[in-house]
Amino acid sequence: MAERIILASGSAQRKALLSTLGLTFEVIPANIDEKSIRYTDPRRQALELAKAKAIDIAASHKAAGSHQEIIIAADTFVVLGDAILEKPRNHEEALRMLESQSGQTVVVYTGLYYFDTTDRFEKGDVAKTSVTFRDLSAETIKRYCLKYPVASWAGAFSAMHDNGELIASVNGSLTGLNGLPIELLVPLLQRSGVVV
Numbered sequence: 001m002a003e004r005i006i007l008a009s010g011s012a013q014r015k016a017l018l019s020t021l022g023l024t025f026e027v028i029p030a031n032i033d034e035k036s037i038r039y040t041d042p043r044r045q046a047l048e049l050a051k052a053k054a055i056d057i058a059a060s061h062k063a064a065g066s067h068q069e070i071i072i073a074a075d076t077f078v079v080l081g082d083a084i085l086e087k088p089r090n091h092e093e094a095l096r097m098l099e100s101q102s103g104q105t106v107v108v109y110t111g112l113y114y115f116d117t118t119d120r121f122e123k124g125d126v127a128k129t130s131v132t133f134r135d136l137s138a139e140t141i142k143r144y145c146l147k148y149p150v151a152s153w154a155g156a157f158s159a160m161h162d163n164g165e166l167i168a169s170v171n172g173s174l175t176g177l178n179g180l181p182i183e184l185l186v187p188l189l190q191r192s193g194v195v196v
Contacts, residue, residue, distance in 0.1 A: 001068075002068050002069050002194075004025070004068070004069050004070075005023055005025040005026070006027075006028050006057055006069055007027050008072065009030070009074060010027065011074075011179055012152075013179045013180070014074060017178060018180060018185075021186070021189075023196065028057055030053035030056040031060075032052045032056050034075075037049050042084050042109045043109050043126045045075075045084070045111075046075050046077050046111030046126055047111035047125075050074050050124060051073070051113040054072070057071050057073070058115055067118070069116075069117045069118075070114070070115070070117075070118075070189070070194070071114070071117065072114055072180075073112075073115075074110055074180050075111045076154045077108070077110075077154055078107070078155030079109065080100060080106045080155075085097055085101075085106070085154060086154055087154055088150060089151070091151075094145050094150040095156075097155055097156040098136060098141045098144065098157065098166075099136070099138075099141060101133045101136075103133060103136070104133055105130055105133075106155065107130055107131075108172075108177050110129075110173070110176040110177070110179060111125075111126050112126070112176075112180070112185060116188075118192070127175075127176025127177075127183075128172055129172030129177040130171040131169075131177065132170075133166055133168060134166060134167070134168045136165075136166065140165050140166070144165065159174065159178055
């Protein structure tokens with residue numbers, strides 16, 4: 001059985017979600033060039049980025065002599081029509097992203113990659129969630145962007161940080177929408193002998 005669990009992400013939301021399982025784990029963000037990994041299919045994009053993060057951590061820890069770890073990595077994209085909405089680069093882009101999503105339904109893809117280095121077991125999967133936004137006023141968008149760290153979220157929003165002003169309905173994985181699909185992760189942890 002693995003000696004430690006690593007979350008290959010600096011995301012506060014992913015850390016909070018993994019914490020709900022009552023596990024002891026370390027947060028070690030991967031060091032990859034996300035812009036160099038590009039696919040037109042958002043499902044594949046999310047999965048390949050998550051995989052690259054897990055492989056990066058596994059390689060760096062193998063070089064350091066560690067061989068008994070579970071590495072959990074994830075990546076999230078929001079898709080509006082044909083456009084992939086990543087994390088906004090600045091406040092103005094966040095405002096534009098939320099304006100474009102007003103009254104629309106977007107699809108959120110979260111790629112999960114799981115790597116148990118003890119027996120070299122690897123598995124990737126993608127959670128898909130549809131999110132329908134309310135018609136958002138300019139004031140609501142501005143207030144949300146000033147109140148929350150929107151630059152840290154794909155699509156400039158977080159369901160965990162919505163008091164009902166933004167989102168009208170959600171269909172799919174709520175934990176995937178928030179960055180870590182727990183329903184996909186738990187069976188993998190159990191396969192590795194982790195009690196959750």
